[in-house]
Structure formats: structure tokens, C-alpha cells
Amino acid sequence: MRFLDFKDKDFEAQFLTILNRAEAINTEVEPTVRQILGEVASGGDAAVLEYTCRFDRLEADSVKSLEVSDREFDEAFARVAEEDIAALKLAVERVARFHQKQKQETWLSTEETDIMLGQMVTPLARVGIYVPGGKASYPSSVIMNAVPAKVAGVDEVIMVAPTPGGEINPHVLVAARLAGVDRVFRIGGAQAVAALAYGTETIPRVDKITGPGNIYVATAKKLVFGQVGIDMIAGPSEILVINDGSGNPAHIAADLLSQAEHDELASSILITTDRAFGEKVAKEVELQLTQLSRESIARKSWETYGAVIVAGNLAEAIAFSNRIAPEHLELAVADPFGILPQIRNAGAIFMGYFTPEAAGDYLAGPNHTLPTGGTARFFSPLSVDDFVKKSSIIYFSEGGLNRLGPGIVRIAGLEGLEAHGKSVSKRLK
Helix, strand or coil, X not given: CEEEECCCCCHHHHHHHHHCCCHHHHHHHHHHHHHHHHHHHHHCHHHHHHHHHHHCCCCCCCCHHHECCHHHHHHHHHHCCHHHHHHHHHHHHHHHHHXXXXXXXXXXXXXXXXXXXXXXXXXXXXXXXXXXXXXXXXXXHXXXXXXXXXXXXXXXXXXXXXXXXXXXXXXXHHHHHHHCCCEEECCCHHHHHHHHHHCCCCCCCCCEEECCCCHHHHHHHHHHECCEEECCCCCCCEEEEEECXXXXXXXXXXXXXXXXXXXXXXXXXXXXXXXXXXHHHHHHHHHHHCCCCCHHHHHHHHHHHCEEEECCCHHHHHHHHHHHCCCEEEEECCCHHHHHHHCCCCCEEEECCCCCHHHHHHCCCCCCCCCCCCHHHCCCCCCHHHHEEEEEEEEXXXXXXXXXXXXXXXXHHHCCCHHHHHHHHCCCC
8 A cells, every 4th residue: 555645755756556457458459359259250259159158167058048047036026035026126126216317319400491300318228238247246337327228218238247157146146137227148258249249049139238348348348339328438447535634543544445445456545634534544554454354355455556645725626636537536624515617527426425436336325336547537428318319309400401501512622622612502492
């Protein structure tokens, strides 16, 4: 763990090792991912089956056998405690309620009597959602990806998830059924992204792929973009806490570790204006690490990519936060609403002492699929907008074209596009 001060001469160099933590890995895996994508595009089911059996240690004779059956859904509900089902239902309800407020309707403008303009909002027909597996089980990722798709009106949601050893977590299946997922396949990795992007004999081609995954999944999504839509290219998770020396150090330490336990590349950073407070948080992190079941993962993340940074004042801390555009930003300060207008770049903003990042992860309502690696400068959280497309509507009456046509012809002439101009002038009186 780094204890840094903005006044340190080597501050910039030290912090760049955190910011650039995933770049070398991206370069290393791309050739492998390209090969997998190419083989699935040409080989379909056979390639998907071969890679899935190899990487996930499965024995299957067809991709169809990797699809989760109705019986398996029923068995999952029987295995999951009623209290867990109730909690997942609450999450679905709250996430759906929040995303309902994001819906946009088709509109038409009749401000001009001879011209009508508008925008048609149409749901995507079919989307694929990727749900991570392996090191942990993520029913919340199912909810965050499937619910806004269904709220948007998507006809079919196809879910893929890696299942090392073949067994899929029953909580993930319960979440999928509650969230309205239509089909689930026990397939992960780059081969799952390829199957969704290109389609196979069993898995239909989708219009868009959403959801986070490991570096192979993120690289595959980047490479198939254009063939299919994607939400964003997710990198390692991250949290930044801005603090003014107030609050409970144990709470902030717990929040930092909530990201560190994701994986070894996760980054947890505290920026505080009070060095003594930062030292208390660091000591508390060490204490709480020993109490975690995922201690080895969280410790490696914290020791390699964690940091406590001392800032001269809140303005300095905010400017730095806006520069790095964190995925999760906690404002653990006495007056979070007072500094909120100064926050320009963040995936999600958690306000005050009693809004831990985990609240947003599970059932606050907003989506937890967030831009990482500084991409909050230009990306937004996953939303209903990701599952619709918009078409412009344009209608000119004869009078409308006569009124605006000369201007159209003139601009076409400025660009040297004669046929464009003639397509209008031949209609003019």
C-alpha cells in the first residue's frame, strides 16, 4: 500500500503504476482472443463447445446441452432460502423502478405547419448479457444487466456465464428468472462473446452485448464492436474516497476493502486532507483484512494498488478525482452536497457517511455496471438508453420543401454534390 502526498516529488510516477495497471495484460491476451473469435465465427457450435470444455473443465456433447433447462431453474428456487429470494426480488423491484424513470418515448414536433420532425425510440430485438463467474458468484450483475433491458422493452435477453466444473450458482439462476432473462447458457470467456456476436447453430446472434468480465471478455468485446453493439469496455474495479478528516476510519476502511476483494487488480484509494486520519484508516484496513474470507485477493490488491493520499485541501482532492474519473466515488465529508457540483467525472457518486458503495452494488436502484479506468470522462452507467435505438423522423409537405429547398440546394452546391441539389430542385416549383 502506498502512503502518498501530492507534494512528493515522485507522486506522479508512483500513481501511474496504479492507473496503468491493466495495460500490459491487454496487449498480452489480444492474439489469443483474436484466434478464439475467428474460430467461433467460422466453426460455430463446434468451436464454442471445444473451448468451453477445455477452459471450464466440462464434459458436454453439444452446445444445446449447455443451456439451462426449466427443471434446473425450478431446482435452483428449491435450493435458495426464502430470505435470499426476497432480497433478490427487492433488488429487482428497486432497480426496475429506478430505470423506469429513464425511459424515453417517441415524439413528434408540429411547430411548423408544413414540416414535421421527431424521434422514434425502438427497443433492441435481442441482447446478450455476460455474467462473471469463477472467483465469485454475481446475481447482482444479472439484475443490473437484465432489468434495464426488459424495462426498455427488449424482446429476448440471452445470458452467458462461465461455470467451471459445470455447476451454475443457484442464486444466479434465481436472479435470472426474477429479472426476466429468456435463455441461459453455461458458456464464458471470449468464446461466449464470439457466439453472441456472430451467432452459432444454437446461440442466436444478438444486437448488443453488455456486462463485465475478465480481461479476455473485455478484449473480446472491444474486438467485436462494430459487428455488434457493446455497453463499454470494463477494466479492473476501483474506488476513490474523498475525505476531510471526519467520519469513522473503520467505515472507510471497510469501503476500500469492498473493492479490493473483487480481484488482485482492483484499486482502492483514499484521498484525505488529514494525514492522521489516513493513518488510522490504513491501520484499520490491516485489521479488517485478517477477517476476510477473500483475504489473499484483497491483500494483494491493497498492497499493490491501494493508496492513501494526503491532499492540501478538498479543492485539490476534487481536482485529482476529476482527473482520474473513478468508477466509484465516495464523498465521505461533512458536507457532501456542498462539493457535489464540483464533481465532473465519476461513474457513481456515494454521498456522506452512511452510503457505502455496496448499497449501489445491490439494491439502491441505480445501475452498478459503471465505466472504469478513467472512462467516466465520456461513458455513463449502464441504463435503459443502452437497450434502445433512436431513429429520426422527417416529413416535408410540398410547401415545406418549397420553403426550405433553396437553402438545401445552396448548401449542396457549397459541397460540390450536384445530385444532392438536383434531388431537391427537381421538386421545387
